[in-house]
Amino acid sequence: MHSARPIAAETETKTGEMYKIRFNFEQPGVEPVTLTNIEAGYSLLEVALKNDIELHHNCGGVCACSTCHLYVEKGGDFLEELSDREEDFIDRAVNPKLNSRLGCQCLLQEGNGEIEVTLPDQTQFLGE
Ligand code: FES
Numbered sequence: 001m002h003s004a005r006p007i008a009a010e011t012e013t014k015t016g017e018m019y020k021i022r023f024n025f026e027q028p029g030v031e032p033v034t035l036t037n038i039e040a041g042y043s044l045l046e047v048a049l050k051n052d053i054e055l056h057h058n059c060g061g062v063c064a065c066s067t068c069h070l071y072v073e074k075g076g077d078f079l080e081e082l083s084d085r086e087e088d089f090i091d092r093a094v095n096p097k098l099n100s101r102l103g104c105q106c107l108l109q110e111g112n113g114e115i116e117v118t119l120p121d122q123t124q125f126l127g128e
Contacts, residue, residue, distance in 0.1 A: 018037045019075075019115055020114045021115045021116070022074075023035070026119065027123060028121075035047065039108070040110045043061065043106055043107050044104075045057055048119075063102060063104060063105050069102060069103070070103050070117045071120075072116075072117050073099065073116040075114055076101075076115075079108065080105065080106065080107035082101065
């Protein structure tokens with residue numbers, strides 16, 4: 001008996017699942033940044049930090065603060081759904097809106113498309 005099945009196995013191969021993400025900033029004078037070829041499986045917080053985009057994350061990304069608060073303008077369906085816990089923390093964020101999310105909880109789902117978010121002015125958290 002020998003298993004001669006050369007091809008077929010790798011059905012999990014990902015093909016072209018990449019996102020384009022535009023970050024807008026409420027902070028005056030900060031220009032929008034558009035990132036391409038972003039893979040699924042990362043949170044918007046991780047994507048921001050990896051690309052030198054400042055986004056506070058006081059709890060370290062475990063949905064226990066609200067400093068990674070952002071607004072999802074487009075492509076919300078590509079993100080992991082809002083949980084009750086996340087909603088609780090959004091209520092404590094500065095100026096929450098209907099499209100508010102916590103960046104650390106916005107995990108990119110498998111797929112591809114365009115996402116656009118706006119980050120609140122990060123200087124408001126520094127207190128100086
Ligand atoms: S970093 Fe604390 S809730 Fe996202």
